[in-house]
Structures are given as C-alpha cells and as structure tokens.
Amino acid sequence: MKRINTILILMLMVTGGVFLAGCTSQEDTEEVPDVSTLNIGYQPSTHQLAYMTAKEKGWWEEDLAPYGVENVREYEFPTGAPEMQSMLAGDLDVAYVGAAPFVATLASDLDAKIVAAANSQGSDLVLRPDIAYEGPDDLKGLDIATFPPGTIQDTILRNWLKDNGIDPDNDVDIKAMGPGDAISAISAGQVDAVFLPHPAPTLIAEEGNGRSVVYSGEMLPDHVCCVVVVSGDLIRNHPDLVTEIVKTHIKGTEYSNENQDEVAQLYADRQGWDVDVIRASLEDWDGQLIADPTIIAESTVDYAQIQYELGYVNEEFTRADMFDMSFYEQATAE
Structure with a gap:
C-alpha cells in the first residue's frame, strides 16, 4: 500500500508539473491587445508646431492606423506641470512637453521616457x-x-x-x-x-x-525646451507603434521647417491668432524645431541637475533614466 501511494504522489507531481508548465507557457504567449485610442497631450505654443502640423494634415490618424489606432485624442494644457500630472495618472500615452516638468514628474515615479526632441530655445x-x-x-x-x-x-x-x-x-x-x-x-x-x-x-x-x-x-545657450515623451506601457508593449509615432513627429518637424508660411497659417487658424503675428514670431524667435534626441541629451541632463540644485527634485537623473534613443534610431534607419 505504501508503495502504491508513493507512485500515485509521484504521478500527481509529474502531471501537475506538466499542467502548470503549460499554463505558464500560455500566459507568456498571450498577445497584447492593440491600442485603439491614442491620447496625446500638448501645449499651444509654436514650440510644438510639429505635433499641430501633423494633426492638421491628418498624419497621426493616417500613419498610426496600420498599428490598430482608430482614434487620436488630443488634450491641450496651458503649461507642462498639469500635463505631466495627467500623464502620471495614466491619462496620456504621448506628451509634447518641456523637459523640466518631465524631470520633475520623473521624481514622482513617472513611467515614461523621452523618445525625441521637439524644439530648443524659443x-x-x-x-x-x-x-x-x-x-x-x-x-x-x-x-x-x-x-x-x-x-x-x-x-x-x-x-x-x-x-x-x-x-x-x-x-x-x-x-x-x-x-x-x-x-x-x-x-x-x-x-x-x-x-x-x-x-x-x-x-x-x-x-x-x-x-x-x-x-x-x-x-542658457542651446538649451532644450520641449520634448516628446512616451509612456512606459507603449514602449514595452507596442514598440513598433512608438517607432511610427517618432516617424510622424519627424515628418511634422521637417514639414514645419520647410513650409514656414503654410504652418504659420495652420497654427493661426487652429489657435485663433493673427497669422501676421505668427509669421513675425517665427522670424524673430531664437527657437529651432528639431527631432533628434541626441542633440538635447546633454542639455536635459543639465536641466535635471539645475532642478536638483533648486530643490525641485530630490535625486539626480542620468541620461539613461530619461531617454530611450532606440526609437529615433529605428525611425531614421528605415
């Protein structure tokens, strides 16, 4: 009897182990559902013309549709602080925002990275x-x-x-x-x-x-201003979508730089400004619309240090803490 009980126990352990292993394998291969709605935050300054140009041209919807995105919702914020609080709460997938409020919210355990630059100075x-x-x-x-x-x-x-x-x-x-x-x-x-x-x-x-x-x-010569921030969830679970987001941002940046009069009119119509004021602003400012995150990496690290010295954050952040350059590299390699 003792021998029979031992055999039964061994059989249960073996079959149970096979069953559990099968369950683990099924969980590991389960597909992550598509992102049907993408939530993007921005601020209505010309610093973020790339986003607004791409939106007015219909590129966000057009470019992201093959990745399952059916709707792109935009949320306008007056400044970066409330925008980052919204992202911290999980309400935004992508944010066009100043590097400084991003750093400040990173200190509050924001799960996100900078994937592209948006502008410098300005x-x-x-x-x-x-x-x-x-x-x-x-x-x-x-x-x-x-x-x-x-x-x-x-x-x-x-x-x-x-x-x-x-x-x-x-x-x-x-x-x-x-x-x-x-x-x-x-x-x-x-x-x-x-x-x-x-x-x-x-x-x-x-x-x-x-x-x-x-x-x-x-x-602060050549300082970074606005950046493109993407949630950690998108980065981990939808890397191809993030690469396409960066591609669309690059397209919006290049088009804005090459068609200044047109995008001035797009901005004026969208925000209800006098187009002559927008044209004059783009002529007068010292800002630059850029997309390459390597250009602003050192400046962003400097910001993080200034934030630390001003007492706005209680830790010092490195380039690796703040950036994921891989998506820009992939977007420009294809």
Whole structure:
C-alpha cells in the first residue's frame, strides 16, 4: 500500500508539473491587445508646431492606423506641470512637453521616457515699454510672470537670475501664470515683465505692451525646451507603434521647417491668432524645431541637475533614466 501511494504522489507531481508548465507557457504567449485610442497631450505654443502640423494634415490618424489606432485624442494644457500630472495618472500615452516638468514628474515615479526632441530655445524675457533695461540688475524689485515652478521657463529664469547675482526669491517677485493670464497681466500693467515661449512675446510687442530684452538662448545657450515623451506601457508593449509615432513627429518637424508660411497659417487658424503675428514670431524667435534626441541629451541632463540644485527634485537623473534613443534610431534607419 505504501508503495502504491508513493507512485500515485509521484504521478500527481509529474502531471501537475506538466499542467502548470503549460499554463505558464500560455500566459507568456498571450498577445497584447492593440491600442485603439491614442491620447496625446500638448501645449499651444509654436514650440510644438510639429505635433499641430501633423494633426492638421491628418498624419497621426493616417500613419498610426496600420498599428490598430482608430482614434487620436488630443488634450491641450496651458503649461507642462498639469500635463505631466495627467500623464502620471495614466491619462496620456504621448506628451509634447518641456523637459523640466518631465524631470520633475520623473521624481514622482513617472513611467515614461523621452523618445525625441521637439524644439530648443524659443522663449523671451519681455519688459513693459516704460521700464529701462541695461542688464539683469535692472530687474530687481520687479514683478515677473512666468510658468509655474518646475517648468522650463521657471527653471531657466531662476537659474539665470542666480547666475547674475539676483536672488529669485527675494530680489524679484516671480508670479506663476499660464500664457493667457501672463499676457493679460503685462497688458494691464499688473506685472512689469513676463518670460514666455513664442508666439506670446511677439503678440505682446505687436500690441505695444512690451519688448523682448533677453532671449532664452542668451540665458542658457542651446538649451532644450520641449520634448516628446512616451509612456512606459507603449514602449514595452507596442514598440513598433512608438517607432511610427517618432516617424510622424519627424515628418511634422521637417514639414514645419520647410513650409514656414503654410504652418504659420495652420497654427493661426487652429489657435485663433493673427497669422501676421505668427509669421513675425517665427522670424524673430531664437527657437529651432528639431527631432533628434541626441542633440538635447546633454542639455536635459543639465536641466535635471539645475532642478536638483533648486530643490525641485530630490535625486539626480542620468541620461539613461530619461531617454530611450532606440526609437529615433529605428525611425531614421528605415
């Protein structure tokens, strides 16, 4: 009897092991369902013309359809901070956003990577016409409106002030505002200056409410501004789709650079701006529309260090923490 029981136990162990192994194999080979709806976040500045151009041309839907995408939903944000909070909550698959708010949210365990650049430079410090300016010392005692803490504009402005011996917390009053509120504030004389991305500086100047005195490229030469961020879920489970997203972004970037007058009209119609203001902005700014992430990698690492020194994040991030260059490499190799 003892021998029979032993044999039965061994048979159960063997057959059970085969069954369990079969279950594991089935789970491992289970296909990940297609992404039928892709959610993209962006901000309405000319820094992100590549996204808007591709959207107006219908390229997002057309290019991504072969990968199962049936609907591309866009979500507009005034600044990068709320956009990154939306991505952190899992509501966005792709984000056109400033590198600085991406870094700040990475510190909150955001599962995402930068897969492409969007633009460099392209913001201006604008003073009211009646305020004299010969150098940074003239800013002492002024009220300056810019995007909220943790954004590109806030980071660059504070770092530049510190580099010029001005305490950003005590020598000036930096007021956090979205672009619309900041434009209204300087126009109404409620603030003395703004530091905003284009096309806002050109609009303020065209209306006679201010003049650009410092370009962001003078504050931090060749600095990264906006980037293309993709969720970790897409990167791990839909790499071919991510490569196509990067291809469409590259197409939007190249077309925007080669057809400036047309995309100025596309932007003006889309956002309700005067096209002459947009054309002037694209002529006047120091920004560049780019896609290659290697161009902005070092600058992004510098941002992360500045964020750390300003106390916005409590850890130092490396290039590997922030970037996945492989999708751009694949997109440009084919």
